[in-house]
Ligand SMILES: NC(=O)C1=CN([C@@H]2O[C@H](COP(=O)(O)OP(=O)(O)OC[C@H]3O[C@@H](n4cnc5c(N)ncnc54)[C@H](OP(=O)(O)O)[C@@H]3O)[C@@H](O)[C@H]2O)C=CC1
């Protein structure tokens with residue numbers, strides 16, 4: 001029986017690392033033992049809060065802290081190299097979304113995972129929100145009948161002009177890969193594999209080199225249609241970020257409350273209290289630890305992570321070519337070892 005908390009290092013002490021710090025504080029199963037950032041000052045500030053050691057070199061962190069796993073919170077273009085180095089040393093990697101900026105980078109990560117005894121997967125917080133999980137099981141129980149239409153929106157005004165998110169050499173693209181990776185992950189969670197996709201870019205409001213507003217249209221392999229709204233430049237002010245319409249009812253997953261109503265119901269049935277970021281990050285961390293200890297797949301498996309890269313790749317092709325694009329699955333379907 002394992003009696004100690006799993007020892008984690010964190011790489012990249014920037015914005016999202018702050019949420020992980022809160023998750024480590026809440027988790028009984030995961031312990032933060034080291035923080036690395038290019039800036040030793042940033043690593044030190046975070047390490048002091050977590051009562052652990054600070055580093056400017058992640059390989060030194062691995063050697064000196066004897067950590068078993070790492071949460072990788074650096075900008076996307078850095079994910080493949082760091083991940084491959086960690087996997088070579090059999091360190092488990094929970095890599096923040098997007099797994100990689102493109103298919104060739106994802107292939108390198110897959111090859112390293114195949115050679116390693118450690119687990120690699122992608123972090124994408126919404127799948128770990130209790131309301132999303134409850135919605136998935138309600139849909140599976142048939143409460144709204146056959147799912148016909150899926151809608152998701154992540155729209156919030158955020159000035160990206162001075163952030164790496166709008167530098168495609170670091171981010172791999174704009175809002176489509178950034179927020180869209182979350183969308184693709186939850187769309188696949190509800191609908192299964194995505195077969196084809198069409199993407200329309202909106203007016204570019206910000207003076208940046210990448211798309212800041214897009215609409216995505218999807219068709220799942222099972223024939224369900226869906227639409228996804230993404231923007232850094234407008235706010236649709238919606239109460240719900242996922243709405244699912246079925247032959248016998250409607251279900252909404254909201255920021256503050258989640259509910260469904262069957263065709264015969266007069267009232268909505270509330271089934272969740274909305275999105276809680278710290279809980280989602282804590283659930284994600286605990287799920288990863290369970291996977292490390294049990295050998296079972298994490299809720300987002302490597303196959304899911306690779307599929308998300310394939311869908312985003314198809315999204316960019318669809319946007320550039322202004323046509324429907326088929327989603328490849330060669331990479332994700334090649335994962336046979338998990
Ligand atoms: N799940 C979620 O809700 C969110 C996920 N993310 C994802 O998390 C990741 C990080 O994003 P975010 O926190 O916003 O980024 P930040 O820029 O805020 O933080 C990244 C940190 O990593 C440092 N860094 C860069 N390269 C290296 C390296 N090679 N080794 C060590 N440290 C490095 C950066 O230093 P410097 O600034 O000096 O470059 C910076 O301090 C991205 O993949 C992003 O998509 C981001 C936001 C929300």
Ligand SMILES: O=C1CO[C@H](CO)[C@@H](O)[C@@H]1O
Nearest residue numbers: 097158165178179182232
């Ligand atoms: O969830 C998120 C909130 O928005 C950020 C900026 O667009 C994203 O990077 C992040 O993944």
